[in-house]
Amino acid sequence: MSDSRQLPFEDERPSRPSVVSVSELTAQLKGLVEGTFTGIAVEGEISNCRPWSSGHLYFTLKDDYAQLRAVMFRMQVRQLKFRPEDGMRVVARGRLSVYEVKGDYQLVCDALEPHGLGALQAAFEQLKRRLQAEGLFAAERKRPLPTMPRRIGVVTSLDGAAVRDILRVLTTRHPTASVVVRPARVQGEDAPLDLVRALRAVAKVPEVDVVILARGGGSAEDLWAFNDESVARAIVACPVPVITGVGHEVDFTIADFVADVRAATPSNAAELVVERADHVRTRVATAERRLQGAFSRTTDRLGLRVQRLDAQLRRWPINVVMRERDCRVLDGRLTRAAAGRLGRLATRVNTLKQRLDQRDVRRVTAALKTRLVTADLRLRQLIAVRTVGAEARARALAGRLNALSPLAVLARGYAVCWNEGRTSIIRSTKAVQPGDGVRVTLAEGELRCRVEDTH
DSSP, X not given: OOOOOOOGGGSOOOOOOOOOOHHHHHHHHHHHHHHHSOSEEEEEXXXXXXXXXXSOEEEEEEXXXXXXXXXXXXXXXXXXXXXXOTXXXXXXXXXXXXXXXXXXXXXXXXXXXXXXXXXXXXXXXXXXXXXXXXXXXXXXXXXXOOSSOSEEEEEEOSSXXXXXXXXXXXXXXXXXXXXXXXXXXXXXXXXXXXXXXXXXXXXXXXXXXXXXXXXXXXXXXXXXXXXXXHHHHHHHHOSSOEEEEESSTXXXXXXXXXXXXXXXXXXXXXXXXXXXXXXXXXXXXXXXXXXXXXXXXXXXXXXXXXXXXXXXXXXXXXXXXHHHHHHHHHHHHXXXXXXXXXXXXXXXXXXXXXXHHHTOHHHXXXXXXXXXXXXXXXXXXXXXXXXXXXXXXXXXXXXXXXXXXXXHHHHTTOOEEEETTSSSXXXXXXXXXXXXXXXXXXXXXXEXXXXXXXX
């Protein structure tokens, strides 16, 4: 029986693979990788995030078992709504690419979004944390609204319903105040810059006491201009209190956090501005009603007393003359009492008015400015006096220094004699011999001499 197994030496030798260069193999891998992994989405944690001066962003995506290099070019980085940071978990969308020079592969990102959180919300939270750390949300930084605003600035769009609601409330509840409207875009890419310009412009209008920054309702994207950092810093830099009324009651923006007062809606912002003025007018009206009531009660009480006295006079005709005299006295007392009461109440009203005027910001500012000018003048005078004294002391010290200077001694005819090497001063004839060279320093210049003899 023959054995069907094949002996080892009877096996065919395997064919040897063809030899390729490194660049050829890398090019094949590049084509395979870039042709296969296109339009992919990768989830991971950002590390080694490095924005370059060119505008490109280089980082690494990693999980518990592997890591992947990634790059996002400048044009895509500009479209990001948030700032990528180390430790942030994101979803990167793009394609795989092979860098042939180093044989590395990396993910070229076309889009980047936080995992489980929208890009706009992530940007909102990042800016909110940064500004809060700077103290821009602190309550002690917020300024109170003026009690009786005389001129009110409004920054909003002229096309929306917000400006109409604000003007309706202001003209109805505080008709004596003047309103300055500075139109601005409240939506779109150019809106933040336009809002900043509008805030700066309306703050420069003379006698503006408060500024309303408002916009009607909309989506988060529509309200995004009020989440811009430049708008927030413009609100902080505004010299007068700023009240925001952006969107609806449930909408919160960065501008609301940095503003001095946040209102639920644009119309509510206008109501808050004139609310304290309403209180003052209400108190004045209440005092007026109380004054009229007191006067009426006093008049009625005295009138009843006159009627009783008149009735008594009619019952006792003998005392007619005395009763008439009493009536005249009582009438005079009544007139004087009413006039005195009215005078005291008028004085109190004038006192309250003067106290209210004394709290006017312009008066306080003028007083502070006068004190500042006086202090500046005193400071300049003190600096001038001290400068003259310092110059006199400097001249005296310079004279004393000049008197002690060796050059002054040489100027009186003396000289200093050195050895030839100018290493030591010759103080005795014993230090030189005839024929030695010496140097003589005068007040002006130096002599080279030869010793002929010593004595």
